[in-house]
Amino acid sequence: MPSRSTTLRRLLATGKTVLACGAHDALSARLVEEAGFDAVWASGFGLSAVRAVPDASILTKSETLEAARAMVEATTIPVIADCDTGFGNAINVMHTVQDFEAAGVDAICIEDNVFPKRCSFYTGVRRELAPKEEHARKVAAAKAAQRSAEFVVIARTEALIAGWGKEEALDRARAYADAGADAILIHSSHPGLEELREVVAGWDRPTPLVAVPTTYVGTPLADLRAAGFQIVIYANQPLRAAVTAMRETLAGLKAGETTAVEGKIAPLEEIYGLVGLGDLRANEARFLMPGGCDASAVVLAAGDDGLLGELTRDRPKCMLDIKGKSVLERQIEALNANGIKDISVVRGYAKQAIDLPRLRFYDNDRYAETGELSSLGVAANDLEGPVLCLYGDVIFDESIVGRLLRAPGDVVLVVDRAVLDLVRGDHVPERPQDLVVTEEPPSSGHRFVPSASGPRVRQIGQRLDPAKANGEFIGILMLSERGARSVVEICRELEASHRGPFQEAPALARASLTDLLQEMIDRGHEVSCIDVYKGWMEIDTFDDYRRAWAELR
Numbered sequence: 001m002p003s004r005s006t007t008l009r010r011l012l013a014t015g016k017t018v019l020a021c022g023a024h025d026a027l028s029a030r031l032v033e034e035a036g037f038d039a040v041w042a043s044g045f046g047l048s049a050v051r052a053v054p055d056a057s058i059l060t061k062s063e064t065l066e067a068a069r070a071m072v073e074a075t076t077i078p079v080i081a082d083c084d085t086g087f088g089n090a091i092n093v094m095h096t097v098q099d100f101e102a103a104g105v106d107a108i109c110i111e112d113n114v115f116p117k118r119c120s121f122y123t124g125v126r127r128e129l130a131p132k133e134e135h136a137r138k139v140a141a142a143k144a145a146q147r148s149a150e151f152v153v154i155a156r157t158e159a160l161i162a163g164w165g166k167e168e169a170l171d172r173a174r175a176y177a178d179a180g181a182d183a184i185l186i187h188s189s190h191p192g193l194e195e196l197r198e199v200v201a202g203w204d205r206p207t208p209l210v211a212v213p214t215t216y217v218g219t220p221l222a223d224l225r226a227a228g229f230q231i232v233i234y235a236n237q238p239l240r241a242a243v244t245a246m247r248e249t250l251a252g253l254k255a256g257e258t259t260a261v262e263g264k265i266a267p268l269e270e271i272y273g274l275v276g277l278g279d280l281r282a283n284e285a286r287f288l289m290p291g292g293c294d295a296s297a298v299v300l301a302a303g304d305d306g307l308l309g310e311l312t313r314d315r316p317k318c319m320l321d322i323k324g325k326s327v328l329e330r331q332i333e334a335l336n337a338n339g340i341k342d343i344s345v346v347r348g349y350a351k352q353a354i355d356l357p358r359l360r361f362y363d364n365d366r367y368a369e370t371g372e373l374s375s376l377g378v379a380a381n382d383l384e385g386p387v388l389c390l391y392g393d394v395i396f397d398e399s400i401v402g403r404l405l406r407a408p409g410d411v412v413l414v415v416d417r418a419v420l421d422l423v424r425g426d427h428v429p430e431r432p433q434d435l436v437v438t439e440e441p442p443s444s445g446h447r448f449v450p451s452a453s454g455p456r457v458r459q460i461g462q463r464l465d466p467a468k469a470n471g472e473f474i475g476i477l478m479l480s481e482r483g484a485r486s487v488v489e490i491c492r493e494l495e496a497s498h499r500g501p502f503q504e505a506p507a508l509a510r511a512s513l514t515d516l517l518q519e520m521i522d523r524g525h526e527v528s529c530i531d532v533y534k535g536w537m538e539i540d541t542f543d544d545y546r547r548a549w550a551e552l553r
Helices: 004-014 026-034 044-050 061-074 090-102 132-145 166-178 194-201 221-227 237-254 258-262 268-274 277-287 327-337 372-378 398-406 481-497 513-522 542-551
Strands: 018-023 039-042 079-082 107-111 152-157 183-186 209-211 229-234 296-301 342-347 360-363 387-391 394-396 411-416 435-438 457-461 471-479 528-532 536-538
Touching: 004 018, 004 152, 018 026, 018 044, 018 237, 026 039, 026 061, 026 237, 026 268, 039 044, 039 061, 044 061, 044 079, 044 237, 061 079, 061 090, 090 107, 090 132, 107 132, 132 152, 132 166, 152 166, 166 183, 166 194, 183 194, 183 229, 194 221, 221 229, 237 258, 268 277, 296 327, 296 372, 327 342, 327 394, 327 398, 342 372, 372 481, 372 513, 394 398, 394 471, 398 411, 398 471, 398 528, 411 435, 411 457, 411 481, 411 513, 457 513, 471 481, 471 513, 471 528, 471 536, 481 513, 536 542
Parallel strands: 018 039, 018 229, 039 079, 079 107, 107 152, 152 183, 183 209, 209 229, 296 342, 296 387, 342 360, 411 528
Antiparallel strands: 387 471, 394 536, 411 471, 435 457, 435 471
16 A cells, blocks of 8 residues: 555645645544545644644744644544644755654645744734745755655745735745755635736646636636646635634523534534544454453433422432432442443433533433433434433442342343242332243242343233232343343334334323333343342332432441
């Protein structure tokens, strides 16, 4: 595979118009490559702007070099660095070439402004040009310093910007080409192509010409080609677009228009892709020592049934305080204790109250008219497996998570067998329970050791006959990679085609996790369970809340 410098040289040799676009950091450089440009222009204007300083030789060579190096590392296309005046005289320019070439930069551009330079488009500032012979010597020094024959040196003249006219621009351009420049950039601030067209008409050297259509941006690319420009650099448009977009987003956030803003900005998953999260995960799996846990967790905390009254007037159940810690904080501690650090929370009711750090948030803004299955669908991007899914109002012993992580199976539920003492007696539950019928009854007797993997689940739901139930689903389940894939596929299929009631729900939108699990069982998917005997509690009513305060430490 040819080097990037070789690629740039070959493009110039073919006579093809080379399209470059300005970048101000590594991420914008990656976006330039993603858009299909031939090269990245490491813009001096952009690098200065992101430091909130004028483009006036304020950044040092080291700062410019590090920014260009980051762009090289983030891309696979040639990078052309805007090196202003070369950071000094001809001797300094030689070191500049060596440093930038060693950093992987494929070309530099040096201009004939005097130090400290001023941006070409700043009005009302003092502007002087270096003597033609002095800049020609800089170009010759740059060519003498390069180690690879493929490295490209672009010489730029500001004669038109300074108002010195067409003949001066041509005279300087010829001198720089004769000194060995690989391309000549004749800069112009004219709003049209007329001024440059006249200059190009008098060009009598084989050296390629470079255009930077900032003020004459309305000129079609075809016209630039026809005029004779072989390199076209859109130098600062991405930076200016980013400023406009950020202002609009910030204004919307300040005004509280968070939903509208979210619809206009890049999803987090796009950013994850741009920064190489997939490679990180693959390399962690390949090279890191075993340890911790590769599972993630999704907490479903969107709903509000109103049973807790004033306690949840301004917060969801998961944020209820119990002796100094919220329900969600207690869940996070239990998950973290088992090595699960990647945790997502689906919010809905009073979502602004869920603001704990190191969590990823998804919002189900239709929480009042949808059920748990809809909330799970909102977080579908995180259902890659292995993944724990749990209700946001359940407190549980951390050992339950450890057993669940070790259990084989693609879909594994946590089932409490202690509930049998209640559902088969005279006890009337305060709320509907997620009852479970398993393939095999639980072990009888006072002493038994639960197996790592319990029996298969045959039925699950809130309308089962308590006399036939074997236990209660506590609201925590584990999906393997294959199990998670099956869940996502079934949900997409149902959303596309299902109409009317769904299992125990009046409609698919109102479905719960138990409805989904019963659907999977009906379709032949194996759903198994692990057995627990107490060790958890649900905060669903005021009595539950009072009991939690009494029993938890």
